Amino acid sequence: MVRNLWLTRLSVASILCVLIVGCAGMAKSSGNPHVDEAVAHAMEAIEHGGMGHSDVLVTHAEVSLQHAKAAQKEMTNPHLDAGIAELQKAITHGKAGHAGVATKHAKEAVGHFHEIH
Numbered sequence: 482m483v484r485n486l487w488l489t490r491l492s493v494a495s496i497l498c499v500l501i502v503g504c505a506g507m508a509k510s511s512g513n514p515h516v517d518e519a520v521a522h523a524m525e526a527i528e529h530g531g532m533g534h535s536d537v538l539v540t541h542a543e544v545s546l547q548h549a550k551a552a553q554k555e556m557t558n559p560h561l562d563a564g565i566a567e568l569q570k571a572i573t574h575g576k577a578g579h580a581g582v583a584t585k586h587a588k589e590a591v592g593h594f595h596e597i598h
Contacts, residue, residue, distance in 0.1 A: 523541070549561060
């Protein structure tokens with residue numbers, strides 16, 4: 482009985498791992514690695530902005546902006562341009578210590594980046 486319980490727990494853990502990995506693979510990708518990195522860092526900026534960490538928000542927003550500008554050299558898309566503008570606003574407000582407003586702009590940037598196909 483103890484062995485069966487152990488196997489059941491192992492099976493549940495295995496299923497959960499497969500689901501987690503599968504869901505992670507389903508994250509929306511733009512097809513451009515720079516856009517994907519821009520999204521990842523903007524999400525980090527949003528997370529830290531939500532905690533009131535303006536300085537860390539700025540750091541991630543700046544890295545996101547670098548990737549977005551690199552993507553801009555490879556493709557043209559109005560959502561990419563709009564996302565870059567939102568990141569610049571996020572950085573400006575983050576440097577002023579306005580974590581809430583900066584977070585709002587970072588969220589807007591992510592929204593635009595997700596529209597890139």
